[in-house]
Amino acid sequence: MITIKDKQILIDGQARVILAGEIHYFRLKRAEWQDRITKLKEAGCNAVASYIPWLCHEQYEGRVDLEGRTLPELDLGAFIDLCKDNGLYFFVRPGPFIMAEMKNEGLPFWLYTKHPEIVPLSWDGQPVPTHTVDYLAPTFLQEVRRWYSHVMGIIAPRLYTRGGNIIAVQLDNEVGMLSWVSNRPDLTTNVLADFTGWLKHHYTSAALKTRYPFALDNTQIRDAELRSPKENFATALRHDLGYYMRDRFARYVSTLRSYAEEFGVTGVPFIINVHGTDAGRGLSFPIGISQLYEAYTRVPGYIAGSDHYLGELQISNFQDLYLMNAFMDAVNLPDQPLTSVEFESGDGDYGGSNSSRHDPSTTDFKIRMCMAQGNKLLSYYLFSGGINYLLPELVHDGNDRIAFTGERHGFAAPVNPEGKINYSYWPLARANKAISAVADKLATMYEEHDSLAFAFIPDYYMTEYRYPSSTGMNEIVRSLEASRGRDAWEAVARAMLLACYRFGALDVQNGRLDPQSTPVLVLPSARYMDRALQDKLVNYLQAGGKLLLYGEVPLFDMEGQPANMLARTLGLKPAGAREATHRYFLSLRAEGWAAPRPEVRTDRACFYEPARGEVLLRASGTGEACGFDIQVGQGRAVIISAAYPCDVSLFRTILERLGAQAALDHHCEDNGIFMTTSATATGERLLHILNLDGFDKEIYITEYGQPLFEGRSLLLRRREGLMLPLNLSIGDTRIVYSTAEIAGRTEGTIEFRLTQAQDTIVIVSPQALAPGQDYDVERHGDRQFITPRKSAALDDRLILRLEA
Template structure:
């Protein structure tokens, strides 16, 4: 059995690959695992190539000359014989539960100075390094000298199977999850010098000499101690400066790796990839943090980004985080720049072999269809096959002396188990892969249509990877950002848009210039948080004046990203914002009375109540008061207790704004009513007795419509779809709980046909 005769092309094909770690298998098992992988329908294999595994105690590298399980060339040859393309992932970091995160033991043994120093001068036990330290880069170059020529000789333009190479892995993940920025003297000096170059020594001195600080711009010896233990007056300035500086460093690090790979013989026809991290607690809510850290590494279009998605089941709870993460990633890419999922979860979820987490077999199908519907063109099953962790070449006295910390068996949640037998969900993996690969050409050609609503991705709202542990001020600042950013309070905004048929994409907001060329042909939905820079607020208001339509969902911003007063948007709208009325659920953090709940009711307008129904309970509500009675402000909803407006419509120049300074519940009639005030209607109107049907309309360049329909709810349902006032199908169709389908309509046809039904056929 062979995969496709033509090698996969990551630039133009829809590629479904499977991760298999050759170094965790006996070479006698390689052919069997690849043949089993072929049975799933994948057309490519991805694999890490770990520095740690190939490095011998004397510092040399073995690629099979002495140890057969390291014969990478033979493994690549077996892939090529089966028509399987290969995505190689040589690090330097690879993680993959490996010790040292996959770096060779020689690095720290020879260069302990590369370890990062963090808050208060502490050094973490994790492998957190200065990515741009000359000693680390020299060691990484030495690894690349050994491995990249081997890979380059086997790239697709030289007749080999390699169609893509990943640069490093999850850059910045370890510093984030441990809250350990690199504040080594060398890095701090680079930070301060960059600030001086961007402004002046006097400006930097003024910025960091507030409060009881020992920072003196003329004395570099004071820089490290002062910034590693900042005083309260400095923390938000450092928060911004450190976050933006680190983004730039990551981009320079990837540029170094990219140049190194190209210089060692990998041609421009082989795409280079960057892997993005960010799932936390089986949710993707935090994932845009990783995008915020790394988006500059692919913003020039020279590398392709891919996500790591670990959320278990896709349901109504996890939907908005995953939807927003993919949309935000796409918003950072150029129009013709591919993106995808470099680690796509297809296992049982039982990663600790404790039977404490079990993911249903339908979860992978739901996530796969949603990823493709939102434009992903690469999906890599991680892991497709398990294996065993061999012993290290030298004992290190850590308990098992193996290459990884998971024990001997590895990948026990995969569809192909470590011993080669098939897990119960293997058949479902085959079914969903075949469905996608059979229609791969159409699915890749059908790109998401431009929706009526786009979500604003304020990249600085996710710059929360570092916070000084001793600062209550920064803790409160970060808590406010995490509560309100992205998908809005309780993630309701994105959930309402996704299940309401609006199929929103996203717009990157990385400063005031984001609005210079932003079209005003659709609604911008923004969860602003209480913090938004004044110049961004002003540019947003100017965009509305030019005819833009804006939906704000959350507390209206009154401070910039350093906590200073910033009211350009309030001033433009002619509003004053009152004190937030908070639910007792937040009494420990906010000024709220335990047991107290705000309630919001629709306000009667000239056309009647804005939505039908009674008052609704909310987590917070913020009164909005018009400064002038003749400003044309229309109250749409109010606090039931006081009657104060908290949802208003405001005309501004040629445009309009609906401000919902509350977390309204996810009731379709409420969100439809608010969006109708801004002349936005669903891309596809869904009629169903289940509030969990997601629709994503796509279209090919020659006019073929492909509409993805996914039921993420636990209920079977009947679905009727309508576009432009006309039924999309001849009659409603049944859609089983937690399954998906897609419909196809060719030019000239009046009705779409069901082209695929999900796993519950």
């Protein structure tokens, strides 16, 4: 039995961490399957994941081959069974869309020829430039149901609940992504008729006549108007279309689930993957959350999994991954765990041209951060490369193969297309070993947080569609993009993490906001904000909440209508804005309790005239104010309405004045350190540390002002990650603390990875340690202090043996 409860994945009642690797059976010769599976097991994975490409299994309409009749490597059941024979779980991804660089994103060629009506039109009635389709087109759904009838016939008997090894089934892939990245919403007549029905359900007839001043019931007029919206209703359309598409995607996913269940797939979670990283950053990732969160939160039985491609995890983007995880957790249902179903692994040379080469620490860092934040399933994509075989019938598209990446696919994977291991394999295996050694603990752990939260507003990321010619649409989107992400993430979020704050995110749009559960709220804010949310923030402040608002103070609602209730409550009157140019060097100077502080350059600032409170920042030369400390009722707000840089000291001071203290501190002036803790319900803990820089650092860690590790310092080597136990039990042995990382466990032994020139391990156990040549033991009361006789630099493996 597989259940999702308390953010855990329970298999037969036991909480599990799933470490999967994606192997595309259809891109490998059947004789190669076992070799790749063996390498996956040796890398520490306990599960295999794979897409199932409709394009390959039904290349000709009605001739479905899932048994390997046409090609031996298409025997899906045999591959899943072989994984089971190797003691591995299976995570299956049957589409219909799979992407994976496949032609038509994995849909058969004949589908588009037979059903041209499923290809969407978009803005101005133009065909979409991608291979997306109208998800709810009746003919498309009929074909999908037939595909599911075949593929679920292979999957259903192999479910874990029926004695097989399949523990999760993904429905479709990256739903809505193609229309978003191309800014081409699906606007077929079928979609617009459905949209009209949605509008009539959500608005009165009178309201609709005001919002859309044309004949919605006249198909020809309606289609023309909505595809080429006029300015008098464009902002309303942007708002309504975003909300409608969330509902449409949710209904599509629900339909796929009903097909899967119809053909026997029950008792395992259905997974929806969330897309959105771009160019090594996560700034656009929440767009995927905004598009899809209704698809996996309306009813139980779903898990959301991230797709993330961030490249190197370093000081420039580590906050992106942290916020991605936090935002996903913010919209998840209480039982839904964090997972990543496309967890980037490999060396990053995706073109096979030796143009990119990730540091070996890259995957290790990302694994460690995700585990620290509570991820329970990671699926490494792509674990093994393969070969794109030729289509049986030429399509004359330049390569006539199943995918557009050429003959070889997965150049960057830890195991390349020919089965050769590259350098990225070993750091992945080492990280998996560290995770597996404490997997039973991590399976139930949650990240500990300080008394603050980072605000997530889904509608701030509902920016995937805007009519190119609409001034109103594009102005709203520009404001949201400027205020929600880069500056707030790179200044505030990065400073918070570098100051050792541990925090989650709160969906302030849909969730509860009160000072008791969220004493301090950090809010990236734009010029536009929903009226109801502004009212919620006003009530929060008046009831005693503390707010750090970074960005613009909202003056309009999300459709561009005047709405300034938050600004009025704060007593702030708009007083213009300035932007830096190559001839105007906009600079800010601090005053009040924010001073003394050096004057700093900035790209832009919004100015306000305060009715009360203390001014903290002004433009140099003009004296215009863009930083404020204001009392509101029983609460307090600090507003920074300029693109202020990542000044760790300033933001720490702001948060401390608002009442949020960081419990942890590493006392290292060089910064560049990520640190957090995770814990079980019984108080067993792990301390997670990443040195994001390329040089060694000595740190001295305190918690609530008290030293950890009894006051000794730690040397963090360059680009090193640590996961150190605090009050963590292994059987009857409790590890009080250790500067070495747990690396393995067997009956009567605990293996450690040494990290220091002189490590210290302190345990309490009813069993004495057996004498060993690699360590000394001293007893002080009930504690045994273990001192290794070797340095981590020479030999980092230490095995402690407990006497029977």
